Amino acid sequence: MSQEKVVKEDVDGGLSMEGRVTIYPDKPLPELGCAGGAAFAARLRNDASQDLMAVVCSRGLQPRLDQVTAMKMVDSASVIRLRDYGAVNWPADNANYFALVYERPLLARYWQSLDETHATMSEDSVNHTFVMPLIKALLEFHRTGIVHGGIRPTNIFWREGSTTPPQIGEGLSAPSGVGQPVIFETIERAMCEPIGRGLGIHLDDCYAFGVTLAMVVLGGNPFKGMDDQTIIRVKMEKGTFNAMIGKHRLPQSHIELLRGLLSDDTRLRWSAEDLEMWMTGRRLTPKSSDTGRRASRHFDIGGKEYWQVRPLAAALAQNVDEAVKVIENGGLEKWLIRSLGDEEKSKDVGEMIAHSREGGKSARYAEQLVTRVCIALDPASPIRYRGIAVMPAGISSMLVDAVANGRDVQLVSEIIMAQFVTAWVNAQKDAKVDLVPLAQLLERARGYIERTTFGSGLERALYELTPSLPCLSPMLRGEHVGSPRFLLPALERVAQRGNKPTEPMDRHIAAYLIAREKRSDSLFQAMGPTETPVRRGLAILSLYGELQYRYGPDSLPALSMWLLPMVEPALNRFLSKPFQEKVRKQVKDAVAKGSLSLLLKRVDDPDRIVGDEQDFMEARKLYRDIQREKAMIEQAMQNKEQIAREIGKPVAASIACFIAIVFMAVALGRAMLQSMGV
Amino acid sequence: MAKDKKPEGKAKKKGGGKTVLLMTLFGCFVPFGLPTLVVCLGLTPTLVALLTDTDERRSELAAVGYLNFAGVLPFMVELWQHGQTMEFALSIMGQSTTWAVMLGAAGLGHLILYLVPPIVGSVVRINQESRLRTLKEGTAQLEAIWGPDVATESSLSEVLHNRGL
Numbered sequence: 001m002s003q004e005k006v007v008k009e010d011v012d013g014g015l016s017m018e019g020r021v022t023i024y025p026d027k028p029l030p031e032l033g034c035a036g037g038a039a040f041a042a043r044l045r046n047d048a049s050q051d052l053m054a055v056v057c058s059r060g061l062q063p064r065l066d067q068v069t070a071m072k073m074v075d076s077a078s079v080i081r082l083r084d085y086g087a088v089n090w091p092a093d094n095a096n097y098f099a100l101v102y103e104r105p106l107l108a109r110y111w112q113s114l115d116e117t118h119a120t121m122s123e124d125s126v127n128h129t130f131v132m133p134l135i136k137a138l139l140e141f142h143r144t145g146i147v148h149g150g151i152r153p154t155n156i157f158w159r160e161g162s163t164t165p166p167q168i169g170e171g172l173s174a175p176s177g178v179g180q181p182v183i184f185e186t187i188e189r190a191m192c193e194p195i196g197r198g199l200g201i202h203l204d205d206c207y208a209f210g211v212t213l214a215m216v217v218l219g220g221n222p223f224k225g226m227d228d229q230t231i232i233r234v235k236m237e238k239g240t241f242n243a244m245i246g247k248h249r250l251p252q253s254h255i256e257l258l259r260g261l262l263s264d265d266t267r268l269r270w271s272a273e274d275l276e277m278w279m280t281g282r283r284l285t286p287k288s289s290d291t292g293r294r295a296s297r298h299f300d301i302g303g304k305e306y307w308q309v310r311p312l313a314a315a316l317a318q319n320v321d322e323a324v325k326v327i328e329n330g331g332l333e334k335w336l337i338r339s340l341g342d343e344e345k346s347k348d349v350g351e352m353i354a355h356s357r358e359g360g361k362s363a364r365y366a367e368q369l370v371t372r373v374c375i376a377l378d379p380a381s382p383i384r385y386r387g388i389a390v391m392p393a394g395i396s397s398m399l400v401d402a403v404a405n406g407r408d409v410q411l412v413s414e415i416i417m418a419q420f421v422t423a424w425v426n427a428q429k430d431a432k433v434d435l436v437p438l439a440q441l442l443e444r445a446r447g448y449i450e451r452t453t454f455g456s457g458l459e460r461a462l463y464e465l466t467p468s469l470p471c472l473s474p475m476l477r478g479e480h481v482g483s484p485r486f487l488l489p490a491l492e493r494v495a496q497r498g499n500k501p502t503e504p505m506d507r508h509i510a511a512y513l514i515a516r517e518k519r520s521d522s523l524f525q526a527m528g529p530t531e532t533p534v535r536r537g538l539a540i541l542s543l544y545g546e547l548q549y550r551y552g553p554d555s556l557p558a559l560s561m562w563l564l565p566m567v568e569p570a571l572n573r574f575l576s577k578p579f580q581e582k583v584r585k586q587v588k589d590a591v592a593k594g595s596l597s598l599l600l601k602r603v604d605d606p607d608r609i610v611g612d613e614q615d616f617m618e619a620r621k622l623y624r625d626i627q628r629e630k631a632m633i634e635q636a637m638q639n640k641e642q643i644a645r646e647i648g649k650p651v652a653a654s655i656a657c658f659i660a661i662v663f664m665a666v667a668l669g670r671a672m673l674q675s676m677g678v
Numbered sequence: 679m680a681k682d683k684k685p686e687g688k689a690k691k692k693g694g695g696k697t698v699l700l701m702t703l704f705g706c707f708v709p710f711g712l713p714t715l716v717v718c719l720g721l722t723p724t725l726v727a728l729l730t731d732t733d734e735r736r737s738e739l740a741a742v743g744y745l746n747f748a749g750v751l752p753f754m755v756e757l758w759q760h761g762q763t764m765e766f767a768l769s770i771m772g773q774s775t776t777w778a779v780m781l782g783a784a785g786l787g788h789l790i791l792y793l794v795p796p797i798v799g800s801v802v803r804i805n806q807e808s809r810l811r812t813l814k815e816g817t818a819q820l821e822a823i824w825g826p827d828v829a830t831e832s833s834l835s836e837v838l839h840n841r842g843l
Contacts, residue, residue, distance in 0.1 A: 532842070572841040576823055613834060616824055623820050623828050630813045633806050643802050648795025649737035653744075656790045660744035663783065667752035671759060 018086040020045050021101050023054040025092065031108065035150075036061050036173020042101050044083065052083060055100045056090065061174040062400050063098050064199075065468035065482060070144045071172055078137035079168045080105050080157070087480040095478035096490075098470075105157035105167050114154060114181060117220040121160060123251040126217060130158070131257070133165035134209060135275045138202075142272040147200045149176030151208040152184045153215055175397040176200050182228040183221070184208040187240070187264055190232050191314065191389045192382045195401045198393025203269045207240075210261025210270075214244045217254050222246065236310050240264050266380075267430065295339040301326070309340065313377040316370055317384035323370045327353060332373070348376040348427065355423070368418050375420065379427035383420045386411060392421040392438055396465035403462055404472050413458055416446050441465065455510040455524030463515035473508035475501050484516050485551035488544060488559065495558035504562050505540045513543070537566025538604050545597035555594035563599070564591055570603045575616040583608075713767035717757050720750040720780030723787075742787035749783025 014022035027041035032053050042054035057063040071082045084101040111118070121130075134156075141148055150171035158166035177197030182190040186207050189197045215221055222244050223231045234243045241262040245255070257278060260270030270278070298305035299312055302319040306312035316323035316332075326332045327349075336346035352372040356365065364386075371385045382389040388411060390398050399412045415421075425432060425439040445461035463469055471481040479490040491504050510524045525531075526539035541563055548556060564587070571587070574580040583602055590599040636643065724743040731738040753770050760766045770776050820828050827837045 534842070569842055573838060575825065575827065575837070577825060578823060616828070616834070619820050619824050620828050623817060626813050626816050626820075627829075630810060630817075633810050633813070637803065637806055637810075640799055640803070644795035644799040645733070647802055648798035649733065649741075649791065650735055651798045652791045652794035653735075653737040653740040655794055656741035656787045657744045659786070659790075660748035660783075663745070663748035664751050667748070667755060670752070671755040675759065 014043075015088050015090070016045075017042075017054070017084070017088040017099055017101065020086065021052070021054065021084050021099075023056070023088055023099060023101075025090070029053050029104075032104070032169075034155075034170045034173050035059075035179025036063055036100075036170075037097070042099075044101075051104050052101050053104045054088075055102065055170055055173045056088065057098045057100070057173050058090065058093070058095075059174075060405050061178055062397065062404065062466070062469060063100065063174065064172045064176065065098070065470075067146055067172055068100070070146050073144050074140050074146065076137050076140040077167070078133040078165050079140065080170065082172070087482065087486075093478070096480040098480050098482065100170065100172055102170060105169065106164050107157045107159050107162060107167070109154055109169075110156045110158040110166060111153035111215075114152075114183070114215075114221050115224055118160070118216070120217065120219040123253060125160075126213075127253070129160075129162075130166055130216060131213060132279055134168070134212075135272065135279050137168050138205060138209060138272040139276055141205060142202050147176060147202060148205050149197075149200055149208075150180055151205055151212055152180065153212050156212070175394075175401075177394070180208070182231050183223050184211045186266075187232060187235050187310075188381050189391065190228070190235070191384075192391055192394060193388055193398065196382070196388065196390030196394035196398040198391040198395075198397065200391075200393070201266070203266050203271055206261050206269060206271055206275070210258055211240070211244065213254075213261065214258055217250055217258075218245075218248060222248075233311065235264070236314075237308065293340070295335070296341075297335070297339040299326075299332070299335045299339070309336075309342075309345070310378045310381065313374045313381060314384070316377070317374050317389070320366055320370050323373070324366045327369060327373050345377065349373055352376040352423065364414065364418075368420075371418070371420055372423055375424050375427050379424070379429070383415060383424055385415055385418075385420065390415065392424050392435070392442065395421065395442065396462075399458075399462055400466055400469055400472070403458070409458060413449055416442055416449060416461065419443070419446065453521065453525055454507060454528035455514045455521050457507060457511070459507045459511035460514060463512050467515075471508060471512040473506050473512070475504070475506060476509075481512075484513060484547060487513070488547055488551065488556055489553060491544075491562075492553075492556045492559045495556075495562040500562065503536070503540070503566060504544075504559060505536075513547075519543075533566055534569045537563060538570055538600070541567050541596060541600045541603070545600045548596045556596060557592060557594035560591040560594050560596060560599055563596070567599070567603050573609055574612050576612055579608075579612060711762055713757055713762045713764050714754060716764070716767040716771055717750065717754050719771065720753065720776070721746055723781060723784035738791055741791045742784050745787035745790075746780065746784035749780040753780070 013026060014024045017023055022043050022045060024041045024043075029039040029041060032039035032055075034055055036057045037055055037059050039053045039055050042052040044050060044052065068082065068085050072085075074081070081103045082100060083103060086099065087096045088099045089096050134151075148168060148171040151168055155169040155171070156166045157169060158164070175195060175197075176199045177185065177189060177192070178194045180194070180197075184207075185197065186204055189200060189204060192198075223234075226234070231243075237243075239262075241259050244262060245258060250258070257270075257275075260268075260274060260278070263269040293309070294307045295309075298307050300306075301312065301315040301322055304315065306315055316327075333346045333349055336342050336349065352375065353369065356369040356372050359365075359368075362368070367386050371383060374381070374384050382391045382394075388398075390412075395412060395415060399409070399416075401407060402409045402412050419442075421442040422439045425435040428435055441464070445465050448456050448460040448464060449458050451457065451460075462472070468482075471487065473481075475494055476490055479486075479493065481487050481490050487509070494500050495504065505527055510527060513519055514521060514524060523539060523543060527536050531539075544559070544563070548554075568587070571580050571583055574583055586602045587599060590602050721743075724739070724746040727739045727742040727746075753776055757767055757770060817829075827840070830837070832840075
């Protein structure tokens with residue numbers, strides 16, 4: 001998958017999605033838009049005959065990339081089929097967006113609005129044309145491990161009386177639960193912020209299907225006109241089944257089915273397998289849960305009377321000051337034992353209070369105490385802290401949303417740091433074993449947040465908690481870096497812009513690469529702000545050089561040029577100026593070629609550095625020898641007479657000696673000749 | 679105390695050497711007889727140089743002595759050829775040419791001693807200046823290649839630190 005292909009524009013005015021799909025921005029499909037973004041007409045490059053729709057995720061919500069592969073494997077006539085996905089360059093915004101390409105639904109939306117009323121269908125018609133195809137879809141979701149998170153009448157494409165099966169619409173363009181009205185969410189998930197609901201479980205889809213079915217068989221929305229808080233309260237007080245069906249007269253098979261699907265206790269709720277058994281004629285008997293157990297006496301909070309634990313926990317979270325008083329004076333524990341007769345819950349609350357007191361009275365003691373007590377009172381409900389409610393599995397998406405959209409990161413950070421998730425998991429009596437990995441993940445995230453080194457911190461927690469999250473670095477705004485292999489091409493494009501930052505590295509990119517590439521933290525510590533620019537530059541170059549070697553592209557001239565000012569001071573390590581100039585030329589060649597590994601080799605070759613240092617030490621020794629000789633000569637030149645005496649006189653003596661020898665030889669020769677009579 | 683005694687002993691030894699040399703020379707000349715000694719009067723400049731030259735290397739003595747001896751030698755040979763008689767010795771010494779040659783040779787030695795050292799000094803100085811220039815060029819070249827750090831004694835890590843590394 002080549003990232004360069006993202007930016008190419010098709011000849012017919014469409015936009016190319018990684019060379020495989022053409023998306024037509026001039027052909028919007030407003031009727032098919034969804035939570036994550038608008039829909040546009042699209043076609044496959046290799047099969048132009050089929051009309052497709054592309055959901056362009058441009059609304060600042062993170063698409064569920066972790067589920068796209070599984071969704072592509074879903075092969076059911078009752079689910080709109082995901083054909084492809086990838087990044088597309090959107091010229092209007094000059095940004096790259098993630099797009100999901102689906103086959104277009106065969107019919108229009110079954111319900112345009114939740115406030116509509118429809119004529120009721122016969123039991124047989126509902127079962128055969130609506131329920132059974134959707135049970136098959138749920139079975140397919142269960143088989144592939146998908147939690148759709150968007151099953152509702154307004155996201156089902158169907159028409160009563162049609163032979164075409166109903167089709168469940170798109171559900172991956174936004175985090176699970178975002179865009180899903182409260183009515184279709186379980187009580188626990190409904191209490192959360194939409195972004196903090198988490199992925200959820202298969203049984204949550206079954207619940208949403210149950211609510212959808214209830215609305216279909218009732219012909220309308222039983223909660224019509226109610227606000228979200230009222231819906232939640234009614235569901236808590238009566239239970240979902242009773243709140244929705246009430247005194248309506250329904251066929252026995254539907255009552256049985258809805259009782260199973262709308263159970264507020266996940267242990268008792270029907271799954272796709274139960275639905276399959278129901279479909280094949282085996283009848284199950286749904287059990288009622290004791291979630292709505294009433295106390296013998298009420299408990300007053302915020303001027304209201306509470307008879308059940310779950311609404312009481314919600315009220316405590318909303319009235320922190322009053323809650324702290326009743327917790328601290330033991331009133332709550334007494335009520336749990338005396339009025340509710342639940343000693344175990346009282347003990348759990350006592351343990352939570354003791355745990356909070358062990359930590360000492362911090363600035364957020366009151367809020368944290370109430371949060372922990374609420375967890376003990378209502379373990380299935382979300383973590384409620386400082387006015388927000390979030391499921392442990394939704395902390396990651398809430399953190400992503402806070403970082404991506406500039407919301408309060410501190411609040412999410414406090415939730416992680418206060419170890420509420422561990423407390424929450426410990427409070428889950430039956431499902432505790434399955435949730436331990438989640439608690440461990442959040443504990444690791446806490447460790448990352450505590451560390452402030454480069455590559456750790458909140459950013460690291462962000463990417464470790466959300467494995468499919470693309471890099472959210474501010475410098476990559478407008479890019480979609482869904483994998484480390486797309487990082488360098490994206491940085492190359494950023495490098496070509498005028499308003500790029502000074503360094504092609506920040507805490508987000510570092511944390512992203514550590515998390516995705518399973519890199520050692522030590523390499524990234526050298527990129528921290530406390531390090532010298534040269535060390536930072538070399539560390540970045542080393543990392544990006546390796547990424548280029550592994551993923552390409554072969555040439556990154558703009559990125560090389562961006563890195564050059566950072567690594568150029570490293571040339572000062574070459575002590576020989578002529579060699580430095582030679583390396584400088586080689587570096588310019590490497591930059592022109594756009595080869596980061598070659599650039600690194602040029603500026604940080606250990607053999608050449610060691611050789612240069614050895615030459616420097618030899619040159620220094622030679623310099624010292626010369627200086628010594630110079631000093632000796634200069635000193636000698638100070639005393640001319642000494643030179644004359646020490647050198648001139650022996651020379652003169654030698655000359656005189658030579659002349660004397662000549663004279664003597666001549667004298668003796670003459671004498672010898674005379675004696676011989678010559 | 680031991681240090682004080684040492685130079686005295688050395689001086690004694692030095693004086694002793696001279697005496698031995700003189701006695702050896704004297705002993706050498708004895709076989710030649712008195713006439714030869716008369717001719718050896720021409721070595722007076724050498725004797726003077728022997729007494730006045732304080733230079734350790736005895737360059738003056740050598741220069742004057744060799745040439746002085748070269749000036750005396752022809753007359754000694756002539757004396758030996760003519761029977762080594764006192765009369766002939768006195769006749770040789772009575773000629774002004776004899777004195778001119780013997781003393782002139784010694785004078786040549788002095789002339790050489792006067793002229794050569796300054797010339798040698800100048801040559802040496804020219805050589806030294808040339809060498810100094812070469813060395814300065816060498817240091818300048820090293821500084822040009824390696825920078826001012828080549829002239830310092832700081833450690834390699836300090837050098838790199840100063841360069842912002």
